[in-house]
Amino acid sequence: MILYHGSNTANIQVLQPHLADHDRPYIYMSTLEVVAAFYMCNAVERPYYWFPYGFDKETGVPVYHELYPNALKEVSDGVSGSIYIVDADEDSILPFKNIPVARLATQPVKVLKEIKVENAYDLFMQYVAEGKMKIGRFEDKTEKAIANWHSMVLSYIKEKDMIKTPDCSYALFVKEKFPSVWRQYEKEISE
Numbered sequence: 563m564i565l566y567h568g569s570n571t572a573n574i575q576v577l578q579p580h581l582a583d584h585d586r587p588y589i590y591m592s593t594l595e596v597v598a599a600f601y602m603c604n605a606v607e608r609p610y611y612w613f614p615y616g617f618d619k620e621t622g623v624p625v626y627h628e629l630y631p632n633a634l635k636e637v638s639d640g641v642s643g644s645i646y647i648v649d650a651d652e653d654s655i656l657p658f659k660n661i662p663v664a665r666l667a668t669q670p671v672k673v674l675k676e677i678k679v680e681n682a683y684d685l686f687m688q689y690v691a692e693g694k695m696k697i698g699r700f701e702d703k704t705e706k707a708i709a710n711w712h713s714m715v716l717s718y719i720k721e722k723d724m725i726k727t728p729d730c731s732y733a734l735f736v737k738e739k740f741p742s743v744w745r746q747y748e749k750e751i752s753e
Contacts (some may be wrong), residue, residue: 563652565591565665566598570643572678577671578607579648581609589667590658595645596624597663602682603642605636607731612637614711617662618696626686628700629711630739639683660683712743719747 567589569694579587584719592598597615605612614627626634649669658664679685689695724733725747739743 563655563665565593565648565650565655566595567591567646567648568598568600568601569646570604570641571622572642572644573676574644574646575673577648577667577673578672579668586668587669591648591650591655591665591667591671592678593663593665596689597661598645599679599682599685599689600624600626602645602709603638603641605633606735610730610732611743612732612735616698623694625695625696625698627698627703627711629703629708631700633696633700634657634686635683636688639681641682643679643682645677645679646673647677648672649674712740715743716747719743720750725751735751 577591579589581587588716590601592601593595594746600613600615601611611642614629614633616625616627617623618625628634650665650667654667654669656668658666686697690697719733719736722732724730724736727733728737733744
């Protein structure tokens, strides 16, 4: 099964499992090159992730959702990295909950090919021009849509009990980009 893995690390020959904010070390891969490319650009430091994307309901095309003005450009312009292509044994690959195109591996996977990317933003604009990707611009989102995204962020910081780690990269990101969400979190935990 051909899968893709995006990374800001170049020249990897074998993908190795790494611990993220899940229960054990995994290699995160995708059946779509575009989705793998998102993972070259992370607005927060690991082990946390910030990739607000979904899929167009009619076409299935990946949509990067900007939750503040110019978010995609901010996180991807000038970012270099690589998209790795692997041929993984289907019996050793696990589906990832909530993301139908995501796959996980717990064992090392040999790289078949590396596509080097000099500027991720330029690549995303190419994907958009080719119809392989859409951008859900902040300016076009309804108040309800923004509120739904904010609710997801609030749920995540509650789940991770970030009041105990207020200086972690994700908490700092939320405080900067979504201060009202952080204030709501502080209010709820103080009640």
